[in-house]
Amino acid sequence: MLSHKAKYGLKAAFYLARQYEKGPVLISDLAAAEYIPKKFLEHILVELKKQGILYSRMGKGGGYSLAKPPDKIFLGQIIRILDGPLAAVQCVSKSAYVRCVECKDERTCEIRKVMKHVRDATAHILDRTSLADAMHTKLTLTK
């Protein structure tokens, strides 16, 4: 399950994408517009800034904006920053591989086999869908 944190982060990113090149946005405005607790949002934005997704300025006329154009920011990046690896089991993660302690033989582990497929399928979507894609493309909603 996506945490609130990641959900808020995505919402913020989309909001900033809609304001892209229209000047910086105040945390307060963002929080109010997307119904996100302001103080919580602060933490989220700082993390996204540290990872190069957002840009910010202090003081008068300051605020937050995207550090890159909306078609260069992918949902997978944002989710990994805020929720950690996409993989359902760590032994199948590319960005944060860790061997399962109780695993006797990784090569024959059925769970690993299947979860690797799942990981690849979700990464395939989330690492190719940019903010711009999600906003503009009419993604065919399967039923």
Added chain:
Amino acid sequence: MLSHKAKYGLKAAFYLARQYEKGPVLISDLAAAEYIPKKFLEHILVELKKQGILYSRMGKGGGYSLAKPPDKIFLGQIIRILDGPLAAVQCVSKSAYVRCVECKDERTCEIRKVMKHVRDATAHILDRTSLADAMHTKLTLTK
């Protein structure tokens, strides 16, 4: 991320699948064989039994076994029972739909759009892969 609970549950299910039609298996044996804390495993097995995945008998000669053949039990069922819905956001779940409180318009929500794809992709895999499939089929490991 898959919880330990679900991981243990899957491991237990695969173990019982390998013992299918060879008589009941003791919780203690299962726990020892798969390195699962016995008392914790108890809870997991009960849940899987309640949902019709497993069958059990008390007393001498008792133990646990699969309630259905390994090709009739799908990983998605087990994971849902132990970890809840597969969907990353509830508003996209088929088995446990809940509207997102802060959502202004579900039809235009970008997060929902993308996460629906992700849900469909993972459900497509997990609801079609049976214990037997995962054990026998040589699933092509994508790279």
Added chain:
DNA sequence: TTACTAATCTACCATTTCTATAGATTATGT
């Protein structure tokens, strides 16, 4: 009917993670 076996039930607890808030501080523009 007694003894043994093995699952079941109820309750509890420690730890971590998640979500959120408070207040002081630092940077910036005018």
Added chain:
DNA sequence: ACATAATCTATAGAAATGGTAGATTAGTAA
């Protein structure tokens, strides 16, 4: 110098997670 707006540090409540303990009930075999 002043107002503004992000940043930093610390904290705290709530929920989820992982795990344990002990008494109880159901079934088997003698």
